[in-house]
Amino acid sequence: xxxxxxxxxxxxxxxxxxxxxxxxxxxxxxxxxxxxxxxxxxxxxxxxxxxxxxxxxxxxxxxxxxxxxxxxxxxxxxxxxxxxxxxxxxxxxxxxxxxxxxxxxxxxxxxxxxxxxxxxxxxxxxxxxxxxxxxxxxxxxxxxxxxxxxxxxxxxxxxxxxxxxxxxxxxxxxxxxxxxxxxxxxxxxxxxxxxxxxxxxxxxxxxxxxxxxxxxxxxxxxxxxxxxxxxxxxxxxxxxxxxxxxxxxxxxxxxxxxxxxxxxxxxxxxxxxxxxxxxxxxxxxxxxxxxxxxxxxxxxxxxxxxxxxxxxxxxxxxxxxxxxxxxxxxxxxxxxxxxxxxxxxxxxxxxxxxxxxxx
Ligand SMILES: Cc1cc2nc3c(=O)[nH]c(=O)nc-3n(C[C@H](O)[C@H](O)[C@H](O)COP(=O)(O)OP(=O)(O)OC[C@H]3O[C@@H](n4cnc5c(N)ncnc54)[C@H](O)[C@@H]3O)c2cc1C
Numbered sequence: 001x002x003x004x005x006x007x008x009x010x011x012x013x014x015x016x017x018x019x020x021x022x023x024x025x026x027x028x029x030x031x032x033x034x035x036x037x038x039x040x041x042x043x044x045x046x047x048x049x050x051x052x053x054x055x056x057x058x059x060x061x062x063x064x065x066x067x068x069x070x071x072x073x074x075x076x077x078x079x080x081x082x083x084x085x086x087x088x089x090x091x092x093x094x095x096x097x098x099x100x101x102x103x104x105x106x107x108x109x110x111x112x113x114x115x116x117x118x119x120x121x122x123x124x125x126x127x128x129x130x131x132x133x134x135x136x137x138x139x140x141x142x143x144x145x146x147x148x149x150x151x152x153x154x155x156x157x158x159x160x161x162x163x164x165x166x167x168x169x170x171x172x173x174x175x176x177x178x179x180x181x182x183x184x185x186x187x188x189x190x191x192x193x194x195x196x197x198x199x200x201x202x203x204x205x206x207x208x209x210x211x212x213x214x215x216x217x218x219x220x221x222x223x224x225x226x227x228x229x230x231x232x233x234x235x236x237x238x239x240x241x242x243x244x245x246x247x248x249x250x251x252x253x254x255x256x257x258x259x260x261x262x263x264x265x266x267x268x269x270x271x272x273x274x275x276x277x278x279x280x281x282x283x284x285x286x287x288x289x290x291x292x293x294x295x296x297x298x299x300x301x302x303x304x305x306x307x308x309x310x311x312x313x314x315x316x317x318x319x320x321x322x323x324x325x326x327x328x329x330x331x332x333x334x335x336x337x338x339x340x341x342x343x344x345x346x347x348x349x350x351x352x353x354x355x356x357x358x359x
Contacts, residue, residue, distance in 0.1 A: 009340040016041035019182070027142065031182025059088075059095065062102055062323065069322035082322045083350050087343055088329040090304035091169040093211055096329075104320060105309035106207040108199035109331050112156065112302025113214070114270055115193050115262055115295045116176050117236065118251055121161050124189040127288040140184035143191070145281050145289070151269070153277025156192035156302055160184045164253040166229055167301050173218035174225050174232075175300040176253070188252040192299045195273040202305075210305025217265050217298050224260045232260035236293040239263070240275060249294045257296070265298040307331030315346045324350070 010023055013030065017038045022028035030038060043053055054076060061073035062084070072079045088095045100106060121140050126132070128141035135141070140160035147153040157177070161184030167177035178190045202209035224232040231253040238246045239262055251257050263271045282290040308325035310317050310332075317323045324346040326332065327339035 005341045005344055006337055008344065009337055012042075012340075013038060016045065029180070029182070032179040033181040061098060062104075062320065064102075064320060067319050067321055069320060084323050085343060085346055085350075086308070086323060086325045086330065087327040087339070089327070090301065090329045090331075091167075092329055093169060093215075096208060096211060096306060099308065100208060104317060104323070106306050107309065108202060108205075108207055108210055109303075109305065109307040110196050110198050111210055111305040112192075112194040112196050113217075113298060113300045114153070114156075114195050114266070114274060114302075115297035116164055116178060116190050116299050117193050118164060118188055118190045118294045118296065119289070119292065121184075121187055121189045123288060123291060124160070127285055140180075140189070142189075145284065147277035147280035147284075149273065149276050149280070151195055151273040151276075153193060153195055153273050153281070156194040156299075158189070158191035160189055161186050162188065162190055162252065164188075164190050164231065164251060164296050166231070166253075166255065168229065170215070170218075172222055172227075173215060174221040174229055175214075175218050175298050176231060176296050177299065177301055186252055188250075190252065190296075192302065193274060193278070193295075194299065194302050195270045195277075197267065197270065201267070201269060207306055213267070214300045214305060217267070218300060221265045221298055224264065225258055228255075230256045230258040231296050232262060232265060233257040233294055233296045234260060234262045236278060236290045236295055239295050240278060240290075251294060251296060253296060262295055262297050303334045304329055304331045315349050 010028065013022060014020055017034065018030050022030065047053065058075040059072050060075060062069060063071035063073060063078065069082055069084050071081055072084060124143060125135045125141045128143065129135060129138065142158045142160040143155065144158065145155045159178035159180040162178050162180030163186060164176050164178055167175050178192070202213055221232055231251065233249050233251055235246045235249055238244045246259050249257065278290060308317065308330040310325050315324050317325060326343040326346045328334060333339040333342045
Protein backbone atom coordinates (compact mmCIF):
# COMPACT_ATOMS: atom_id res chain seq x y z
CA UNK A 1 0.00 0.00 0.00
CA UNK A 2 1.25 3.48 -0.70
CA UNK A 3 0.97 6.03 2.06
CA UNK A 4 -1.04 8.37 -0.16
CA UNK A 5 -3.89 5.88 -0.59
CA UNK A 6 -3.93 5.07 3.11
CA UNK A 7 -4.02 8.78 3.93
CA UNK A 8 -6.86 9.25 1.43
CA UNK A 9 -8.91 6.58 3.21
CA UNK A 10 -8.15 7.89 6.71
CA UNK A 11 -9.04 11.44 5.64
CA UNK A 12 -12.32 10.15 4.17
CA UNK A 13 -13.10 8.62 7.58
CA UNK A 14 -12.34 11.92 9.34
CA UNK A 15 -14.48 13.77 6.77
CA UNK A 16 -17.35 11.47 7.69
CA UNK A 17 -17.07 11.96 11.44
CA UNK A 18 -14.06 9.87 12.53
CA UNK A 19 -11.83 11.54 15.10
CA UNK A 20 -8.80 13.48 13.77
CA UNK A 21 -6.34 11.46 15.82
CA UNK A 22 -6.67 8.49 13.42
CA UNK A 23 -4.53 10.54 11.02
CA UNK A 24 -1.45 10.18 13.21
CA UNK A 25 -2.03 7.35 15.68
CA UNK A 26 0.06 4.22 15.27
CA UNK A 27 -3.03 2.04 15.70
CA UNK A 28 -5.93 4.18 14.54
CA UNK A 29 -9.24 3.10 16.04
CA UNK A 30 -12.67 4.59 15.37
CA UNK A 31 -14.74 2.69 17.93
CA UNK A 32 -17.49 0.32 16.87
CA UNK A 33 -20.08 2.59 18.53
CA UNK A 34 -19.10 5.41 16.13
CA UNK A 35 -19.33 3.32 12.97
CA UNK A 36 -23.11 3.60 12.35
CA UNK A 37 -22.84 7.40 12.32
CA UNK A 38 -19.71 7.33 10.12
CA UNK A 39 -21.29 4.89 7.65
CA UNK A 40 -24.43 7.04 7.47
CA UNK A 41 -22.27 10.06 6.62
CA UNK A 42 -20.44 8.06 3.93
CA UNK A 43 -23.80 7.11 2.44
CA UNK A 44 -25.04 10.70 2.44
CA UNK A 45 -21.89 11.85 0.63
CA UNK A 46 -22.23 9.12 -1.99
CA UNK A 47 -25.91 9.90 -2.49
CA UNK A 48 -25.15 13.61 -2.80
CA UNK A 49 -22.71 12.71 -5.59
CA UNK A 50 -25.42 10.77 -7.47
CA UNK A 51 -24.93 7.30 -5.98
CA UNK A 52 -27.86 5.11 -4.97
CA UNK A 53 -28.09 2.53 -2.17
CA UNK A 54 -30.36 -0.48 -2.54
CA UNK A 55 -31.11 -1.89 0.90
CA UNK A 56 -32.36 -5.45 1.37
CA UNK A 57 -31.11 -6.21 -2.10
CA UNK A 58 -28.99 -9.30 -2.66
CA UNK A 59 -26.88 -9.95 -5.75
CA UNK A 60 -27.94 -13.41 -6.86
CA UNK A 61 -26.23 -13.74 -10.22
CA UNK A 62 -24.00 -12.13 -12.83
CA UNK A 63 -25.29 -11.57 -16.36
CA UNK A 64 -22.44 -12.22 -18.76
CA UNK A 65 -22.42 -11.94 -22.57
CA UNK A 66 -19.40 -13.03 -24.60
CA UNK A 67 -17.17 -12.81 -21.56
CA UNK A 68 -18.36 -9.31 -20.66
CA UNK A 69 -20.45 -8.43 -17.62
CA UNK A 70 -23.65 -6.77 -18.81
CA UNK A 71 -25.70 -6.88 -15.65
CA UNK A 72 -26.56 -8.23 -12.24
CA UNK A 73 -29.46 -10.39 -11.14
CA UNK A 74 -30.59 -9.19 -7.76
CA UNK A 75 -33.40 -9.96 -5.36
CA UNK A 76 -34.92 -6.64 -6.50
CA UNK A 77 -34.64 -7.37 -10.23
CA UNK A 78 -31.98 -6.93 -12.91
CA UNK A 79 -29.50 -4.10 -13.03
CA UNK A 80 -27.80 -3.34 -16.36
CA UNK A 81 -24.12 -2.50 -15.95
CA UNK A 82 -20.76 -3.28 -17.55
CA UNK A 83 -18.79 -2.60 -14.36
CA UNK A 84 -19.21 -4.50 -11.09
CA UNK A 85 -16.97 -3.86 -8.09
CA UNK A 86 -17.50 -7.02 -6.10
CA UNK A 87 -16.69 -6.24 -2.45
CA UNK A 88 -18.61 -9.02 -0.72
CA UNK A 89 -16.57 -9.51 2.47
CA UNK A 90 -15.22 -12.86 3.61
CA UNK A 91 -18.43 -14.25 5.07
CA UNK A 92 -20.72 -14.13 2.02
CA UNK A 93 -20.72 -17.88 1.62
CA UNK A 94 -23.86 -18.03 -0.52
CA UNK A 95 -22.30 -15.50 -2.88
CA UNK A 96 -19.03 -17.47 -3.06
CA UNK A 97 -21.10 -20.54 -4.02
CA UNK A 98 -23.02 -18.59 -6.65
CA UNK A 99 -19.78 -17.24 -8.17
CA UNK A 100 -18.22 -20.69 -8.18
CA UNK A 101 -21.26 -22.18 -9.94
CA UNK A 102 -21.01 -19.47 -12.59
CA UNK A 103 -17.40 -20.46 -13.22
CA UNK A 104 -15.76 -17.35 -11.76
CA UNK A 105 -12.17 -18.52 -11.21
CA UNK A 106 -11.23 -18.89 -7.56
CA UNK A 107 -8.36 -20.49 -5.73
CA UNK A 108 -7.84 -21.67 -2.20
CA UNK A 109 -5.75 -19.38 -0.05
CA UNK A 110 -4.23 -19.69 3.42
CA UNK A 111 -6.43 -18.26 6.15
CA UNK A 112 -6.23 -17.69 9.88
CA UNK A 113 -8.27 -19.28 12.61
CA UNK A 114 -7.97 -19.96 16.30
CA UNK A 115 -9.51 -18.76 19.55
CA UNK A 116 -9.89 -15.49 21.43
CA UNK A 117 -8.23 -14.90 24.77
CA UNK A 118 -9.74 -12.68 27.46
CA UNK A 119 -7.90 -11.19 30.40
CA UNK A 120 -8.82 -8.37 32.74
CA UNK A 121 -7.88 -5.00 31.23
CA UNK A 122 -6.37 -4.06 34.57
CA UNK A 123 -3.93 -6.95 34.26
CA UNK A 124 -2.91 -5.83 30.75
CA UNK A 125 -2.48 -2.22 31.91
CA UNK A 126 -0.38 -3.34 34.88
CA UNK A 127 1.88 -5.42 32.65
CA UNK A 128 2.27 -2.83 29.91
CA UNK A 129 2.50 0.34 32.00
CA UNK A 130 3.90 -0.80 35.31
CA UNK A 131 2.42 2.25 37.05
CA UNK A 132 -1.32 2.51 37.48
CA UNK A 133 -1.34 6.30 36.94
CA UNK A 134 -0.16 5.83 33.33
CA UNK A 135 -3.52 4.31 32.55
CA UNK A 136 -5.17 7.67 33.26
CA UNK A 137 -2.93 9.33 30.68
CA UNK A 138 -2.60 6.60 28.07
CA UNK A 139 -5.95 4.80 28.35
CA UNK A 140 -6.50 1.06 28.11
CA UNK A 141 -3.31 -0.66 26.96
CA UNK A 142 -3.27 -2.91 23.92
CA UNK A 143 -0.75 -5.50 22.84
CA UNK A 144 0.63 -7.45 19.93
CA UNK A 145 2.30 -10.75 20.69
CA UNK A 146 3.74 -13.54 18.57
CA UNK A 147 5.01 -16.97 19.56
CA UNK A 148 7.39 -18.15 16.88
CA UNK A 149 7.48 -21.86 16.25
CA UNK A 150 7.02 -24.47 13.59
CA UNK A 151 3.67 -22.78 13.26
CA UNK A 152 3.44 -19.21 14.52
CA UNK A 153 0.73 -18.20 16.97
CA UNK A 154 -0.07 -14.50 16.97
CA UNK A 155 -2.51 -12.03 18.44
CA UNK A 156 -5.05 -10.51 16.08
CA UNK A 157 -7.62 -7.72 16.39
CA UNK A 158 -6.78 -6.97 20.02
CA UNK A 159 -9.72 -5.16 21.62
CA UNK A 160 -8.63 -3.17 24.67
CA UNK A 161 -11.51 -2.50 27.06
CA UNK A 162 -13.74 -4.36 24.64
CA UNK A 163 -16.22 -7.19 24.18
CA UNK A 164 -16.25 -10.64 22.70
CA UNK A 165 -19.18 -10.75 20.30
CA UNK A 166 -20.79 -13.36 18.06
CA UNK A 167 -19.78 -13.22 14.40
CA UNK A 168 -22.29 -15.51 12.84
CA UNK A 169 -22.63 -15.84 9.08
CA UNK A 170 -25.18 -18.63 8.83
CA UNK A 171 -27.86 -20.11 11.10
CA UNK A 172 -26.76 -23.14 13.09
CA UNK A 173 -23.14 -22.03 13.24
CA UNK A 174 -21.16 -20.00 15.72
CA UNK A 175 -17.91 -18.11 15.86
CA UNK A 176 -16.57 -15.18 17.83
CA UNK A 177 -15.07 -11.80 17.07
CA UNK A 178 -14.17 -8.79 19.19
CA UNK A 179 -14.84 -5.07 19.28
CA UNK A 180 -14.22 -2.01 21.44
CA UNK A 181 -16.15 1.17 21.86
CA UNK A 182 -14.19 4.37 21.29
CA UNK A 183 -13.75 4.79 25.06
CA UNK A 184 -12.36 1.26 25.55
CA UNK A 185 -14.34 1.18 28.74
CA UNK A 186 -15.13 -2.43 29.67
CA UNK A 187 -13.02 -4.22 32.31
CA UNK A 188 -12.00 -6.83 29.70
CA UNK A 189 -9.23 -7.14 27.14
CA UNK A 190 -9.67 -9.67 24.35
CA UNK A 191 -7.65 -10.68 21.33
CA UNK A 192 -7.66 -13.32 18.63
CA UNK A 193 -4.98 -16.00 18.92
CA UNK A 194 -4.48 -17.04 15.35
CA UNK A 195 -2.73 -19.74 13.39
CA UNK A 196 -2.44 -19.88 9.60
CA UNK A 197 -3.80 -22.94 7.82
CA UNK A 198 -2.39 -23.70 4.38
CA UNK A 199 -4.51 -24.98 1.46
CA UNK A 200 -2.95 -28.46 1.58
CA UNK A 201 -4.50 -28.79 5.05
CA UNK A 202 -8.07 -28.09 3.87
CA UNK A 203 -8.70 -31.75 3.08
CA UNK A 204 -9.86 -31.24 -0.51
CA UNK A 205 -8.69 -29.39 -3.63
CA UNK A 206 -12.13 -27.79 -4.09
CA UNK A 207 -11.78 -23.98 -4.19
CA UNK A 208 -14.30 -23.61 -1.35
CA UNK A 209 -12.79 -26.34 0.86
CA UNK A 210 -11.47 -23.76 3.37
CA UNK A 211 -14.97 -22.38 3.74
CA UNK A 212 -16.35 -25.89 4.35
CA UNK A 213 -13.70 -26.40 7.01
CA UNK A 214 -14.86 -23.21 8.73
CA UNK A 215 -18.44 -24.45 8.57
CA UNK A 216 -17.51 -27.83 10.06
CA UNK A 217 -16.06 -26.27 13.22
CA UNK A 218 -18.64 -23.48 13.48
CA UNK A 219 -21.38 -26.15 13.56
CA UNK A 220 -19.63 -27.89 16.46
CA UNK A 221 -19.34 -24.56 18.31
CA UNK A 222 -23.04 -23.92 17.79
CA UNK A 223 -23.93 -27.30 19.27
CA UNK A 224 -21.60 -26.71 22.21
CA UNK A 225 -23.38 -23.37 22.71
CA UNK A 226 -26.63 -25.31 23.27
CA UNK A 227 -27.95 -24.25 19.86
CA UNK A 228 -28.58 -20.84 21.43
CA UNK A 229 -25.44 -18.90 20.45
CA UNK A 230 -23.96 -19.26 23.92
CA UNK A 231 -20.20 -18.93 23.72
CA UNK A 232 -17.99 -21.96 24.44
CA UNK A 233 -15.44 -20.96 27.08
CA UNK A 234 -12.52 -22.61 28.88
CA UNK A 235 -9.79 -21.35 31.17
CA UNK A 236 -6.39 -21.15 29.48
CA UNK A 237 -5.08 -23.38 32.24
CA UNK A 238 -7.62 -26.10 31.54
CA UNK A 239 -7.01 -25.88 27.76
CA UNK A 240 -3.31 -26.53 28.40
CA UNK A 241 -3.81 -29.13 31.13
CA UNK A 242 -6.87 -31.18 30.19
CA UNK A 243 -8.46 -32.56 33.30
CA UNK A 244 -7.83 -29.50 35.43
CA UNK A 245 -11.25 -28.24 36.42
CA UNK A 246 -12.68 -24.90 35.27
CA UNK A 247 -14.77 -22.99 37.74
CA UNK A 248 -17.38 -20.65 36.26
CA UNK A 249 -15.52 -18.10 34.20
CA UNK A 250 -15.96 -14.36 33.67
CA UNK A 251 -16.39 -13.04 30.12
CA UNK A 252 -17.55 -9.92 28.32
CA UNK A 253 -19.69 -12.10 26.02
CA UNK A 254 -23.15 -10.83 26.91
CA UNK A 255 -25.43 -13.61 25.70
CA UNK A 256 -23.92 -16.14 28.12
CA UNK A 257 -21.13 -18.70 28.12
CA UNK A 258 -20.97 -22.45 28.40
CA UNK A 259 -17.97 -24.41 29.66
CA UNK A 260 -16.50 -26.58 26.92
CA UNK A 261 -13.31 -28.20 25.72
CA UNK A 262 -12.24 -25.79 23.00
CA UNK A 263 -10.06 -28.38 21.29
CA UNK A 264 -13.36 -29.55 19.79
CA UNK A 265 -13.85 -26.34 17.80
CA UNK A 266 -10.44 -26.40 16.10
CA UNK A 267 -8.55 -28.61 13.67
CA UNK A 268 -5.91 -30.63 15.54
CA UNK A 269 -3.02 -28.73 13.96
CA UNK A 270 -4.40 -25.43 15.24
CA UNK A 271 -5.06 -26.78 18.76
CA UNK A 272 -1.48 -28.07 18.84
CA UNK A 273 -0.05 -24.71 17.75
CA UNK A 274 -2.04 -22.94 20.47
CA UNK A 275 -0.87 -25.47 23.07
CA UNK A 276 2.74 -24.81 22.08
CA UNK A 277 2.42 -21.05 21.57
CA UNK A 278 0.47 -20.01 24.66
CA UNK A 279 3.15 -20.96 27.22
CA UNK A 280 5.73 -19.14 25.07
CA UNK A 281 3.60 -16.02 25.13
CA UNK A 282 3.25 -16.36 28.89
CA UNK A 283 7.02 -16.66 29.27
CA UNK A 284 7.49 -13.44 27.28
CA UNK A 285 5.12 -11.70 29.70
CA UNK A 286 6.71 -13.30 32.78
CA UNK A 287 3.47 -15.06 33.72
CA UNK A 288 1.12 -12.11 33.16
CA UNK A 289 -0.38 -13.34 29.91
CA UNK A 290 -2.18 -16.46 31.09
CA UNK A 291 -2.90 -15.39 34.68
CA UNK A 292 -6.69 -15.88 35.07
CA UNK A 293 -7.01 -15.88 31.27
CA UNK A 294 -10.00 -17.46 29.58
CA UNK A 295 -10.32 -18.72 26.02
CA UNK A 296 -13.43 -18.52 23.85
CA UNK A 297 -14.01 -19.47 20.28
CA UNK A 298 -13.64 -20.36 17.62
CA UNK A 299 -12.33 -17.20 15.89
CA UNK A 300 -12.56 -17.80 12.13
CA UNK A 301 -12.67 -14.32 10.67
CA UNK A 302 -8.98 -13.48 10.26
CA UNK A 303 -9.18 -13.52 6.48
CA UNK A 304 -10.90 -15.16 3.51
CA UNK A 305 -10.24 -18.84 2.77
CA UNK A 306 -10.47 -18.17 -0.97
CA UNK A 307 -9.16 -15.72 -3.57
CA UNK A 308 -11.18 -14.61 -6.57
CA UNK A 309 -8.84 -14.41 -9.55
CA UNK A 310 -8.15 -11.06 -11.14
CA UNK A 311 -5.62 -9.71 -13.61
CA UNK A 312 -2.77 -7.91 -11.89
CA UNK A 313 -2.95 -4.86 -14.11
CA UNK A 314 -6.58 -4.46 -15.20
CA UNK A 315 -7.86 -5.77 -11.83
CA UNK A 316 -10.65 -7.59 -13.71
CA UNK A 317 -11.40 -11.30 -13.76
CA UNK A 318 -10.41 -13.11 -16.93
CA UNK A 319 -13.50 -14.32 -18.81
CA UNK A 320 -15.63 -11.86 -16.84
CA UNK A 321 -14.60 -8.50 -18.31
CA UNK A 322 -15.98 -5.72 -16.11
CA UNK A 323 -15.87 -7.75 -12.89
CA UNK A 324 -13.58 -6.18 -10.28
CA UNK A 325 -13.31 -8.42 -7.18
CA UNK A 326 -11.99 -6.33 -4.28
CA UNK A 327 -11.38 -6.27 -0.59
CA UNK A 328 -11.32 -8.91 2.04
CA UNK A 329 -13.84 -11.28 0.46
CA UNK A 330 -11.95 -11.37 -2.81
CA UNK A 331 -8.85 -12.33 -0.82
CA UNK A 332 -6.82 -9.16 -1.43
CA UNK A 333 -7.12 -7.42 1.93
CA UNK A 334 -7.35 -8.00 5.66
CA UNK A 335 -8.90 -5.17 7.65
CA UNK A 336 -10.75 -1.96 7.03
CA UNK A 337 -7.91 0.11 5.57
CA UNK A 338 -6.47 -2.49 3.20
CA UNK A 339 -9.97 -3.37 1.97
CA UNK A 340 -10.77 0.29 1.36
CA UNK A 341 -7.47 0.92 -0.44
CA UNK A 342 -8.03 -2.14 -2.62
CA UNK A 343 -11.50 -0.90 -3.62
CA UNK A 344 -10.16 2.59 -4.21
CA UNK A 345 -7.60 1.27 -6.70
CA UNK A 346 -10.19 -0.63 -8.70
CA UNK A 347 -12.50 2.39 -8.71
CA UNK A 348 -9.57 4.42 -10.03
CA UNK A 349 -9.14 1.97 -12.94
CA UNK A 350 -12.78 2.43 -13.88
CA UNK A 351 -12.48 6.22 -13.67
CA UNK A 352 -9.42 6.06 -15.94
CA UNK A 353 -11.34 3.98 -18.47
CA UNK A 354 -14.11 6.57 -18.64
CA UNK A 355 -11.59 9.42 -18.70
CA UNK A 356 -9.92 7.80 -21.73
CA UNK A 357 -13.30 7.56 -23.51
CA UNK A 358 -13.93 11.24 -22.71
CA UNK A 359 -10.76 12.35 -24.53
C1 LIG B 1 -16.66 -7.43 14.95
C2 LIG B 1 -15.60 -7.02 13.98
C3 LIG B 1 -14.63 -6.13 14.36
C4 LIG B 1 -13.67 -5.71 13.45
N1 LIG B 1 -12.74 -4.79 13.86
C5 LIG B 1 -11.84 -4.34 12.97
C6 LIG B 1 -10.89 -3.34 13.33
O1 LIG B 1 -10.88 -2.86 14.47
N2 LIG B 1 -10.00 -2.93 12.40
C7 LIG B 1 -10.00 -3.44 11.13
O2 LIG B 1 -9.17 -3.02 10.31
N3 LIG B 1 -10.86 -4.39 10.76
C8 LIG B 1 -11.79 -4.85 11.64
N4 LIG B 1 -12.69 -5.82 11.27
C9 LIG B 1 -12.58 -6.36 9.91
C10 LIG B 1 -13.23 -5.40 8.89
O3 LIG B 1 -14.57 -5.20 9.25
C11 LIG B 1 -13.13 -6.01 7.51
O4 LIG B 1 -11.76 -6.26 7.22
C12 LIG B 1 -13.65 -5.06 6.45
O5 LIG B 1 -14.97 -4.64 6.75
C13 LIG B 1 -13.63 -5.71 5.07
O6 LIG B 1 -14.17 -4.82 4.16
P1 LIG B 1 -14.84 -5.30 2.81
O7 LIG B 1 -15.38 -4.07 2.19
O8 LIG B 1 -13.88 -6.14 2.03
O9 LIG B 1 -16.05 -6.27 3.23
P2 LIG B 1 -17.33 -6.03 4.25
O10 LIG B 1 -17.07 -4.81 5.08
O11 LIG B 1 -17.51 -7.32 4.87
O12 LIG B 1 -18.47 -5.67 3.25
C14 LIG B 1 -19.05 -6.61 2.38
C15 LIG B 1 -20.50 -6.20 2.13
O13 LIG B 1 -21.01 -6.92 1.01
C16 LIG B 1 -22.33 -7.35 1.31
N5 LIG B 1 -22.65 -8.49 0.46
C17 LIG B 1 -22.07 -9.72 0.43
N6 LIG B 1 -22.64 -10.49 -0.50
C18 LIG B 1 -23.61 -9.74 -1.07
C19 LIG B 1 -24.57 -9.99 -2.08
N7 LIG B 1 -24.65 -11.17 -2.73
N8 LIG B 1 -25.44 -9.00 -2.44
C20 LIG B 1 -25.38 -7.80 -1.80
N9 LIG B 1 -24.49 -7.50 -0.83
C21 LIG B 1 -23.63 -8.46 -0.47
C22 LIG B 1 -22.26 -7.68 2.79
O14 LIG B 1 -23.56 -7.69 3.36
C23 LIG B 1 -21.40 -6.52 3.31
O15 LIG B 1 -22.20 -5.39 3.60
C24 LIG B 1 -13.67 -6.24 12.14
C25 LIG B 1 -14.64 -7.16 11.75
C26 LIG B 1 -15.61 -7.55 12.65
C27 LIG B 1 -16.68 -8.52 12.20
